[in-house]
Amino acid sequence: MSNSELDSDGGGRASVQSVDRAVTILEILARRGETGVTEVATELGVHKSTAFRLVAALERRGLVEQAGDRGKYRLGFGIIRLAGATTAQLDLARESRTVCERLAQEIGETVNIAILEDLHAINISQVRGPAAITGYNWVGQRTPVHATSSGKVLIAFQMDPTLCDPLERYTPETIVSAAALRGQLDEIRLRGYGFTLEELEVGLNAVAAPIRGDGGSVVAAVSASGPSYRLTTDRIPEVAALLVSGARQISERIGFYQ
Amino acid sequence: MSNSELDSDGGGRASVQSVDRAVTILEILARRGETGVTEVATELGVHKSTAFRLVAALERRGLVEQAGDRGKYRLGFGIIRLAGATTAQLDLARESRTVCERLAQEIGETVNIAILEDLHAINISQVRGPAAITGYNWVGQRTPVHATSSGKVLIAFQMDPTLCDPLERYTPETIVSAAALRGQLDEIRLRGYGFTLEELEVGLNAVAAPIRGDGGSVVAAVSASGPSYRLTTDRIPEVAALLVSGARQISERIGFYQ
DNA sequence: TCGTAGTGTTGCGCTATGAGCAACAGCGAA
DNA sequence: TTCGCTGTTGCTCATAGCGCAACACTACGA
Numbered sequence: 001m002s003n004s005e006l007d008s009d010g011g012g013r014a015s016v017q018s019v020d021r022a023v024t025i026l027e028i029l030a031r032r033g034e035t036g037v038t039e040v041a042t043e044l045g046v047h048k049s050t051a052f053r054l055v056a057a058l059e060r061r062g063l064v065e066q067a068g069d070r071g072k073y074r075l076g077f078g079i080i081r082l083a084g085a086t087t088a089q090l091d092l093a094r095e096s097r098t099v100c101e102r103l104a105q106e107i108g109e110t111v112n113i114a115i116l117e118d119l120h121a122i123n124i125s126q127v128r129g130p131a132a133i134t135g136y137n138w139v140g141q142r143t144p145v146h147a148t149s150s151g152k153v154l155i156a157f158q159m160d161p162t163l164c165d166p167l168e169r170y171t172p173e174t175i176v177s178a179a180a181l182r183g184q185l186d187e188i189r190l191r192g193y194g195f196t197l198e199e200l201e202v203g204l205n206a207v208a209a210p211i212r213g214d215g216g217s218v219v220a221a222v223s224a225s226g227p228s229y230r231l232t233t234d235r236i237p238e239v240a241a242l243l244v245s246g247a248r249q250i251s252e253r254i255g256f257y258q
Numbered sequence: 259m260s261n262s263e264l265d266s267d268g269g270g271r272a273s274v275q276s277v278d279r280a281v282t283i284l285e286i287l288a289r290r291g292e293t294g295v296t297e298v299a300t301e302l303g304v305h306k307s308t309a310f311r312l313v314a315a316l317e318r319r320g321l322v323e324q325a326g327d328r329g330k331y332r333l334g335f336g337i338i339r340l341a342g343a344t345t346a347q348l349d350l351a352r353e354s355r356t357v358c359e360r361l362a363q364e365i366g367e368t369v370n371i372a373i374l375e376d377l378h379a380i381n382i383s384q385v386r387g388p389a390a391i392t393g394y395n396w397v398g399q400r401t402p403v404h405a406t407s408s409g410k411v412l413i414a415f416q417m418d419p420t421l422c423d424p425l426e427r428y429t430p431e432t433i434v435s436a437a438a439l440r441g442q443l444d445e446i447r448l449r450g451y452g453f454t455l456e457e458l459e460v461g462l463n464a465v466a467a468p469i470r471g472d473g474g475s476v477v478a479a480v481s482a483s484g485p486s487y488r489l490t491t492d493r494i495p496e497v498a499a500l501l502v503s504g505a506r507q508i509s510e511r512i513g514f515y516q
Numbered sequence: 517t518c519g520t521a522g523t524g525t526t527g528c529g530c531t532a533t534g535a536g537c538a539a540c541a542g543c544g545a546a
Numbered sequence: 547t548t549c550g551c552t553g554t555t556g557c558t559c560a561t562a563g564c565g566c567a568a569c570a571c572t573a574c575g576a
Binding site for chain 3: 547548549550551552553554555556557558559560561562563564565566567568569570571572573574575576
C-alpha cells in the first residue's frame with residue numbers, strides 16, 4: 001500500500017496521514033515479523049528518516065519494540081496489552097450480562113459493572129431497571145471512588161489506596177473525610193458489600209458487591225442504583241444479598257474458584 | 259496524560275504528535291470502554307474536532323469502531339487482529355525453535371520457518387547451521403515464492419494461486435514458466451516436500467516441507483538451505499525426510515492432529 | 517409537541533508539525 | 547583497513563494537522 005492509495009479516501013484530507021502511516025507500520029510488522037527501518041520505509045513509500053521517526057514514536061509507546069540494541073523492529077507488548085484490555089472487558093461484560101439482567105429484574109433497579117482506573121470507577125456495562133426513571137447511560141463514565149458504591153468497593157480491596165483529604169463534596173451527604181472513608185472501607189471488607197446514600201447525587205442510592213478474578217483479587221464491582229425513595233435504607237441488606245450472590249456467579253464465570 | 263506530558267520527552271520535537279495522540283486515544287478506549295468524542299478530547303486535552311479526526315483515522319483502519327450509528331467509540335477488532343498476528347507468529351516461532359535447532363544439527367545447514375504473504379515467503383525464524391559460511395539473517399526477508407523451496411511449498415497448498423507468466427528470473431536455473439512451476443507444485447503435493455537448485459542464487463540449494471495448522475491447512479514451511487556443493491542433489495531425499503518429520507512435529511505442537 | 521442543550525461532524529484558514537535531504541555513527545563483511 | 551549499508555540526527559520548508567466557527571442531529575425536559 002502506497003501513500004497514493006491512502007490519499008484516495010474521497011478527495012481532500014480525509015484522514016490523518018501520520019496516523020495512517022503509523023497503523024500501516026503496525027500492519028507491516030504484524031505481517032513480516034522482525035523488520036528493519038529501511039524495509040518499512042520501502043514498503044510504506046516514504047523516506048527512511050520518516051519511517052524511523054514513526055517507528056520510534058510507536059516504540060516510545062510500547063506498540064513496537066526493537067529486537068536487540070540496534071536493528072530490526074517488531075510489534076511490542078503494548079499491542080497485546082491493548083488487545084487484552086479489549087478482550088478482558090468484553091469477557092467480563094459478556095459473562096456478566098445475563099446475571100445483570102436477572103439482578104435488574106429482581107431488584108427492580110439499574111445494574112452496572114465498573115472497574116477501577118486511577119481512583120475512578122469506570123462503568124463498562126449497564127442493564128436498565130424496569131422502573132428506571134432516567135435513561136442515563138453510565139457506560140464509559142468515570143465516577144469518583146469515594147462517592148459511589150462501586151468505587152468504595154473497588155478501593156476497599158486495593159492495597160493502601162492514596163486518598164485526598166478532604167475529598168471532593170458532591171452533596172451534603174458526601175463523605176469528605178479520608179478517615180471516615182477508611183472506616184467505611186473497613187466495614188465493606190467485613191460485610192462483603194458497600195453502599196452510598198445520596199452521596200453522589202441528591203436522591204440517589206446505590207449498593208455494590210466485589211467481583212473477583214482468577215487470583216482472587218477484586219477486578220470489578222457490580223452495583224444497583226435507584227432513587228432513595230425506592231432503594232431505601234431498609235432494603236439495603238436484601239439488595240446486597242442479591243448482588244453478592246450475583247457477583248459470586250460472575251466471578252466463577254470469569255475464572256474465580258474459592 | 260496531557261499533551262504537556264507527551265511533550266516532556268527531552269526537548270524539541272522528540273516524537274510524532276499525531277501518532278502519540280492516536281496511541282493515547284487507544285489507551286483511553288482500552289481503559290474506559292465505550293467513550294464519546296468529547297470525553298476523549300477532554301482527556302487528551304485537544305479540541306473535539308481534533309479528537310474526532312484522530313478517532314476517525316483509527317476507525318478507518320479498524321483499530322477503533324463505533325458503538326451504533328452515532329455515538330460512543332470503542333477499540334475495534336483491528337487491535338485483536340494485530341495482537342493475534344503477534345502471538346501467532348510468536349507461538350509458531352517458539353514451538354518450532356527446538357525442532358529447528360535439532361534439524362540444523364542433523365542436516366548441518368541453516369534452517370528457516372517461513373509464512374506466505376502476497377505471493378512472497380516471509381521468514382519468521384532462523385537457526386544457523388554449524389557449517390554456515392554466511393551469517394546472513396533471513397528473518398523478516400521476503401523471498402519470491404517461485405524461486406525458493408519454502409515459497410514453492412507454501413503456494414503448492416494454496417487454492418489456485420495467481421502466477422505471473424513469465425516469472426522473474428534470478429539465475430539461469432530460475433523457473434520462469436508458470437506451466438513448469440505448476441508442474442512442480444503438483445509434484446510437491448504428491449511428494450510432500452519441495453526443493454530449489456540454484457534458482458534464487460547461484461550455488462544455493464534448499465529443501466522445504468509444509469507445516470499444518472489445526473484445520474489441516476498449510477500455514478508455514480520449514481526449510482534447510484546451503485551451498486550446492488554440500489546440499490547436493492543426491493542428499494535431497496534424506497534432508498527432505500528429516501524436514502517432513504520435523505514439520506510434522508511442529509504441526510502437532512501448534513495444534514494439527516491427523 | 518417544541519425548544520434547548522449537548523454531541524458528533526464538517527469547512528476553512530493558519531501555523532506548527534512532519535517530512536525529506538544531507539550527513540553522521542556504527543556495524544559487519546570482504 | 548576499507549567499503550557498503552543501515553539506523554539515526556540536525557535542519558529547513560511546505561503542507562498536513564489543528565482549532566475555530568458553524569451545522570446537523572438526537573435526546574430530554576417543559
